[in-house]
Amino acid sequence: MSLPQSLRTSITPPELEFIASQQLIEIIPLIAMEKTAFISGAFGPLQPPRRAKIPLWIAINLKLKKKCHIVAPEWLSVEFLQSRLDEELSEPGYSRLPFRYAEVSKVLLDVASDDIQNTDKIRSLLKDLREARQAKSREGLEELNRSELSLSNLSSMEINEIRPFFVHAMGILTHLHRDASTED
Amino acid sequence: MSSSSTSAMDWEAQYAAGVFEANTAALLRSGKSRKSRIGSLALDSDDEDQDITMASASASASARARPASTAPILDTRQDDESPISQLTRHWINERHAPDILPAQEDLLASLLDHIRRQSDAVQLLRGEPSASEEEHIRIMLVQMEVERVKFIVRSYVRTRLFKIEKFARFIMTDTTIQTRITTAERAHASRHAHLTDRHFHTSVLQSLPETQSHLDDTPIFMPPMITKPDDSRAVFVHALRDCPPIRFHEDLTLEMKRGHISLMPFSFIEQLLVRGDVELL
Numbered sequence: 386m387s388l389p390q391s392l393r394t395s396i397t398p399p400e401l402e403f404i405a406s407q408q409l410i411e412i413i414p415l416i417a418m419e420k421t422a423f424i425s426g427a428f429g430p431l432q433p434p435r436r437a438k439i440p441l442w443i444a445i446n447l448k449l450k451k452k453c454h455i456v457a458p459e460w461l462s463v464e465f466l467q468s469r470l471d472e473e474l475s476e477p478g479y480s481r482l483p484f485r486y487a488e489v490s491k492v493l494l495d496v497a498s499d500d501i502q503n504t505d506k507i508r509s510l511l512k513d514l515r516e517a518r519q520a521k522s523r524e525g526l527e528e529l530n531r532s533e534l535s536l537s538n539l540s541s542m543e544i545n546e547i548r549p550f551f552v553h554a555m556g557i558l559t560h561l562h563r564d565a566s567t568e569d
Numbered sequence: 570m571s572s573s574s575t576s577a578m579d580w581e582a583q584y585a586a587g588v589f590e591a592n593t594a595a596l597l598r599s600g601k602s603r604k605s606r607i608g609s610l611a612l613d614s615d616d617e618d619q620d621i622t623m624a625s626a627s628a629s630a631s632a633r634a635r636p637a638s639t640a641p642i643l644d645t646r647q648d649d650e651s652p653i654s655q656l657t658r659h660w661i662n663e664r665h666a667p668d669i670l671p672a673q674e675d676l677l678a679s680l681l682d683h684i685r686r687q688s689d690a691v692q693l694l695r696g697e698p699s700a701s702e703e704e705h706i707r708i709m710l711v712q713m714e715v716e717r718v719k720f721i722v723r724s725y726v727r728t729r730l731f732k733i734e735k736f737a738r739f740i741m742t743d744t745t746i747q748t749r750i751t752t753a754e755r756a757h758a759s760r761h762a763h764l765t766d767r768h769f770h771t772s773v774l775q776s777l778p779e780t781q782s783h784l785d786d787t788p789i790f791m792p793p794m795i796t797k798p799d800d801s802r803a804v805f806v807h808a809l810r811d812c813p814p815i816r817f818h819e820d821l822t823l824e825m826k827r828g829h830i831s832l833m834p835f836s837f838i839e840q841l842l843v844r845g846d847v848e849l850l
Binding site: 417424 | 653
């Protein structure tokens, strides 16, 4: 078939990572490169040690070849994540995190852990955040009705995680309502 | 928290504004080879599967049919959104929408053309024997991006193809859905519907009594036999700008502000999606 079964209902985590890799990130290059015209735009020139902004996928590629250092985004730090975790635990809504924080932080921690400080602490904070937010999503299921559920500040990976269940549940509620109204 | 959070949220502003930085068309076109003609879009590598050739054939047909400047299908935000991020958005929308969305022929045509030009440039640069290591990395990155874009194009076309095959019979009976697909896609739907019809007929239907031997029967207490898009399926919506209020039923309306994320049935946001006010997540 034209689309494999596994891709029909939802987008997959590797695909989300693929999309997140189009975001720009700052690097400190170790090689020089002229300004280059890519399909997504012109990037460069790279002149060590001047910082440059390039798409994440290029940064990962250069990093794996040891041709650059990645500058960790400001939100990927112990202070920032700790403050968001405190907010997450004290406030009812989801705290404001970058929309693709899960994908970007995973890629960066996998590939460029030597460019990030306190990786162990960051890993555990990310895990705590994830769990706190997951718990909220589960509670949010109570508020599900047949027409609408607002989920502002939920991140892309989290949406993907709750998608199958929430979409199915809403479908059932719609059906129940339809059946009830036809019986009237 | 406040000082660090404001700068860290730069990217949210970026995301809301269409995720990726805008391009200068002049730079994009500064590749070494400019032999491109829109008419010949055939991708040169031999591993292209059929769906790509189908897309490029229809895309080139449309490109010839009308000048690129009068393209009502393309939304007005192309100034601040690069073609790649536009296609990525359409790809994700298509993946999540239960129905078939309007075709993006012109966008696809220009991107396929761009892919071809980039590939030509890579071929040309590869031939130079004196390339340094830096130059080598540069060529490899450009090549890699071409493959990434091809992946998006393929996945987009395959998603549409999947829906077209699934709803083939419905497409042939419904004229509004036909306005949203390309000529090539319509031809494919027609062939597919015809083939499955014939198959069902020879394998089962012809041996059934006359009253039950049609595919478009609507027996009571049974779901119809023609698969239709399920507009009531819920989707996750992200408002790209402030939207007019949506009325769900008598006592529930919702006005989505820019950046709002919500789960709701597809039918309520279909118009907003086509206008580009919202995207699916």
